[in-house]
């Protein structure tokens with residue numbers, strides 16, 4: 001795996017202006033509010049252990065810290081320095097319980113720093129598509145989640161069946177590709193497929209921000225895809241006793 005360039009890129013990423021960061025945090029909160037009560041219900045009677053993978057600014061971790069049934073939030077990222085630069089900045093905008101958020105340096109292309117079935121939820125915000133192997137990362141998520149545990153991916157960049165050629169052309173000209181950073185773009189159906197084959201029951205919850213996309217919501221899934229992937233780890237199959 002060649003994740004060294006990924007870490008170097010994110011270590012050096014600039015800190016945005018307060019206005020730009022404020023808009024970014026509001027976007028994270030808007031997607032989160034779409035499933036927050038459902039996730040809170042799923043965490044009832046659990047240890048409330050949640051990991052955000054590719055946490056970066058830790059905006060989603062801070063939102064999660066406000067859930068009544070959340071107890072421990074692990075913000076995991078390949079760039080520890082990025083999280084350290086951004087956590088307080090994000091909290092100054094979003095609020096949240098900063099002391100509940102524990103930052104951990106880890107490359108999610110490898111083994112995650114949790115034991116089997118330790119976590120009740122794993123979440124991603126604009127991060128799952130950075131995996132160099134979505135199969136490998138989802139297999140690890142499956143391992144660290146308890147049976148029935150929740151996996152959520154919000155703000156993924158989806159390929160549109162109608163605009164795929166131009167989207168891929170644009171991706172090729174991004175600074176991330178120039179810096180050999182792992183960037184991918186998948187169809188919504190591909191995410192559902194990868195989740196299904198890695199042992200999850202998954203659904204797509206449409207959610208758009210901005211008046212134009214709200215107006216065009218009947219095209220969500222064709223012209224564009226905006227929403228949240230909400231999945232649950234299927235119970236392990238019992239082996240047959242003979």
Ligand SMILES: C[S@@+](CC[C@H](N)C(=O)[O-])C[C@H]1O[C@@H](n2cnc3c(N)ncnc32)[C@H](O)[C@@H]1O
Nearest residue numbers: 010054055056057077078107108125126127130
């Ligand atoms: C587009 S940013 C979004 C992150 C976050 N939601 C935020 O608001 O900053 C992608 C994040 O994924 C992290 N990342 C990329 N590749 C990673 C990897 N292999 N393992 C762990 N984190 C990774 C980056 O460091 C970055 O913080």
